[in-house]
Amino acid sequence: MKTLDVSLPEMFFVAATRGMAGAGVGLLASNYLAPETRRHVGWTLLGIGLVTTLPIVATVVARRHALAD
Numbered sequence: 469m470k471t472l473d474v475s476l477p478e479m480f481f482v483a484a485t486r487g488m489a490g491a492g493v494g495l496l497a498s499n500y501l502a503p504e505t506r507r508h509v510g511w512t513l514l515g516i517g518l519v520t521t522l523p524i525v526a527t528v529v530a531r532r533h534a535l536a537d
Contacts, residue, residue, distance in 0.1 A: 472531055482524055489517025 474482075492514030495506050 470532070470535060472528065472535070478524075478527075481520075485517050485520040485524065487517075488513045488520070492517060 492510045492512070495501065495510035495513065498506065500506065501509065
């Protein structure tokens with residue numbers, strides 16, 4: 469089994485991006501706000517969560533390749 473070291477700030481970044489994406493999905497699925505506001509805020513949070521996932525994926529892939537060498 470391979471292990472990957474992750475620093476505490478990196479773990480917080482991962483948790484924050486997952487939280488934003490989850491909050492966006494939750495808003496899209498709820499009836500908490502007015503429909504138009506809910507859609508705008510929900511899609512924005514989901515988009516930010518997804519876009520900020522890209523650097524995380526790039527870092528993990530780069531580290532895995534570095535471990536393989």
